[in-house]
Amino acid sequence: MSMISKVSGYAPGWMEDYGTVASALHSNYQSVRGFSVGDLTVGMAYLWDDERNQRKASQPGSAHQPYPGDCGAVHKDExxxxxxxxIAVDASYLTDRNELAAALKTxxxxxxxxxQKSTFQEPAFFISESQARNEVFFVIRGTASMKDALTDGDCAAEDxxxxxxxxxGVKAHRGMAKSAHALLDKHASKILKCVEMxxxxxxxxxxxxxxxxxxxGTAAIASILLKERLSKTPVECxxxxxxPCLDVKGCGASAQHLRSIVCHDDVVVRASRQNVDDLFSRIQDINWKEDFSKDVNKLHTVQAAKAASVTLASMQKSASAAAASFAEQAKRRMASSAKAGGGNKNVEAAKAAAGAAASVAAAGAAKAAAGASALAGKFSSMMSKKSSDAKDGASEPALSEPADLVDLFVPGKIYHFRRSPRGAGTYAxxxxxxxxxLKRxxxxxxxxxxxxxxxxxxxxxxFSCQMNxxxxxxxxxxxxALEIYDGYAPDYGVGSWKEAPGCFIMPHELCLKRPDKEGELMPLKTDLGGGGYVAEKxxxxxxxxxxxxxxVKSDDxxxxxxxxxxxxxxxExxxxxxxxxxxxxxxxGTPAPPDVTEKEVAKPKKSFVFGGHSFF
Structure with a gap:
């Protein structure tokens, strides 16, 4: 069985990621309530295409270079x-106490x-100590899913x-402030006792x-509250x-004891109200009519792929069913839009496109169906927002927001680690x-x-490897260049070989990488280390x-x-x-970063599908 998952040209991986982000932003921010979650997802997808093309045309691979506003170097000891x-932060996600103890021992x-169990506004945590190193850590666990990480509905600012x-007078993210206060109300005595020892x-x-x-965010706020209680021992965070969890004054005041680490384009770090407003404005500037027309043309080319059906009946059946479902939903919604909009030409074109998608699905061409389903889904969500706009060019008015909103920012001294085409951390x-x-x-x-x-x-x-x-x-x-087999039995022709140019392995890493599309810095990668894998000629x-x-050598x-x-x-x-x-x-391999652990431990098994994106 192949380790490479089948992905259509419309990439369910990114659609899932952007759907998650869209859902979270829609739940949190009043400024995007005029869009449905589907509209927001599609809007971000089109905007992503446009901005990726802009990156391709500017300076490919230059994002790791110094930025405007850089104000200090990052040192190797830091x-x-x-x-x-x-390592301690990663251990906070372990739910078994023995596993936590083993990780901390390193x-x-x-x-x-x-x-090790979170409740509402009381995240899981642990307190650890090292007599030999003279250290006490108070580690607060984050949420277990990306949607939860982005969706904290209690995101208003309060004192x-x-x-x-x-x-x-500093304002803080209300949900995180409540979590910090709740944790310390219950458990501050344990922290103080450990330090007093x-x-x-x-x-x-x-x-x-x-x-x-x-x-x-909860740790940042808790560290400020703990500074009030620990008069003899300095508090670091x-x-x-x-x-974004503190206002401008809080960001400046916390820089003396708080350091925030940011990895390249991390969306959660940038999910402030003011940045969501900016994203919404960028989406509204998209030329929906032109994009819509292009996708209709794409659908016509998809029909020509009917002969490209795959050999596995189960894949064909599931893809066809998905396309038929999307197309039928699109036709129903578009018919409703047409009735309200008085026969808008774009709506009629969309109805025809959705009908074509259904025809393709009925024909059972799996590849064509996969493309059609994605397009039908796009048409459906687009037209729910744009059918009336296409007639008169008017845009739906944005919902008003309170005038006394406070902008929140990433607090403390901020360390930004950036990507190059080789991976994360090339520059900081x-x-x-x-x-x-951080402003978009x-x-x-x-x-x-x-x-x-x-x-x-x-x-x-x-970064450590470079600095050391x-x-x-x-x-x-x-x-x-490599060739990767996408299929089940290469010696019997069930599948096909695909070229994979530009593959590489860095000596300080345990993964196989290859470039993504032009305009994207993060390489696709397959983690090979620690999963019990064996490679042979x-x-x-x-x-x-x-x-x-x-x-994996097993009986499975x-x-x-x-x-x-x-x-x-x-x-070679x-x-x-x-x-x-x-x-x-x-x-x-060599060179490698210095070992910061005290004992080597076995790593958990990892899948060849990395973070929702397959290697190929």
């Missing part, structure tokens, strides 16, 4: 400290107390209610509040993927809360992935002797297998096989 703290910590003079021994511990996503800089890169939601293929701790770890590891190996060229261990009857088969007949062919011949095959086997064994 990066390595962030890497170690990130950084020399033991559990002092832990609540922080801090007794510290520098935070007098060090103080009684005449020690001055390093006390750090940590978190990721909503946990980061390191927050990963911090949402300290930036201000009002830096241009970037629509890119990585804006959802950049919120995950996996990408934060990659960024920190890459100055003068050593950060080049791929191996790179070049394999001769494919249909290709030749220079093949590589990567699979459904275990997935990745099949590669190296067209460069014997020497040897290089690729050695690099892939190194990754499967979980061994870093």
């Amino acid at each position: 990066a390595d400290d962030f890497r170690r703290l990130c 950084i020399g910590h033991e559990i002092h107390d832990a609540v 922080l209610n801090s007794a510290l003079p520098e935070f007098a 060090f103080e009684l021994k005449k020690k001055k511990p390093r006390f750090v509040v940590l978190g990721h996503s909503l946990g980061a 390191v927050a990963f993927a911090t949402p 800089s300290v930036i201000r809360h009002d830096a241009p890169t 939601i970037e629509l890119s293929s990585s804006n959802v992935e950049d919120h995950t701790l996996v990408e934060y770890k990659e960024a920190l590891d890459t 190996n100055v003068g050593v060229k950060m080049a791929p261990e191996v790179e070049g 394999y001769e494919f009857k249909s290709k030749g002797p220079w093949g590589i088969k990567i699979e 007949k459904k275990a997935k297998t990745l099949r590669l062919y190296i067209p460069g011949g014997e020497a 095959h040897a290089k690729w096989l050695a690099a892939i086997q190194r990754c499967c064994d979980g061994v870093l």
Whole structure:
């Protein structure tokens, strides 16, 4: 069975990501309530295409270069400290106490107390300590899903209610402030007791509040409240993927003790009310009529693909059913729009397009059906918003919002880690809360992935590797074109070989990467390390002797297998096989970042589908 999932030309992966973002923004922000979730999703998709084309035409791959507004360098000691703290933050998502203890042991910590189940506005957390390192960590877990991370409906600003003079009158994200107050009302005594144990021994511990996503915002606010209670011990806070949660005054006042880490285009970090207003304005500027016309033409070309049906009946059946469903829904909604709009020509064209989609589905051409279903879905959501606009060019008035809204920003001293085509973390800089890169939601293929701790770890590891190996060229261990088998049985012709140009493996990583579309920086990647995978030379009857088969050694007949062919011949095959086997064994090459752990632990198994995006 192939490790490469089937993805249509309209990419359910990105549609799922953008649908999630659209749903969350729609729930939170009054300014987008004029759009349905479907309209917002489609609007972002069209805007994404347009802005990707602009990136292609400007300076491809230059996003890792210095930005306007950069105001400081990131030092290697800081990066390595962030890497170690990130291990503690990652451990907060573990729900088994024994697993949490094992993870903390790798950084020399033991559990002092832990609540591993979240309740409403009381996120899970743990308190850990290290006598040897003289440290106490208070780590607050973020939410487990991207939708929850973006959707905290209680996002209005309210008084922080801090007794510290520098935070007098500061406004904070209400939901996160309530979470911080609730946690400390119940558990501050445990934190104070742990710190006091060090103080009684005449020690001055390093006390750090940590978190990721909503946990980061809650940690940022909790650290301010804890500064009021800990008079002898300084309070630090390191927050990963911090949402906008403090006003301008709070951002400045917190810079003395709080550091916020941002990975490239992270959408949660930029999900402020003012940035959502900007996104809404950009979507409204899209030329819907022109885009609609282009998609109608695309649908006509899709019909020509009827002969390109796949061999598996189950895939054909599911794709056809999906297309028929989308098309039928589109016809019903568009018929209703036509009745209200008096026979608008665009509506009539849409009805015809949806009918064509249904015809294609009935014909059973799976590839055509997949494209038709996506288009019918687009037409349906587009016309619910635009059928009346197409007649007179008028736009629907935006809903009014209260005049006393407070803008919230990412707090503290902000460290921005950026991408290059090789991956995250190629460049980093300290930036201000009002830096241009934080003042808009970037629509890119990585804006959802950049919120995950996996990408934060990659960024920190890459940057640390560069800073600790100055003068050593950060080049791929191996790179070049591969052929990847997309199917089930290459020796029996069930599937096909596909070219994959530009593949590479970096020596400090355990994954296989290849470029995404032009205008996108995040490469597609397949994680090979820590999953029990074994790579071996394999001769494919249909290709030749220079093949590589990567699979999980188990009795499970459904275990997935990745099949590669190296067209460069014997020497290239040897290089690729050695690099892939190194990754499967979980061994870093040279150069590599310094080890910040105290004991190696087994990593959980990982899928070849990375973060919702397959390698191919």
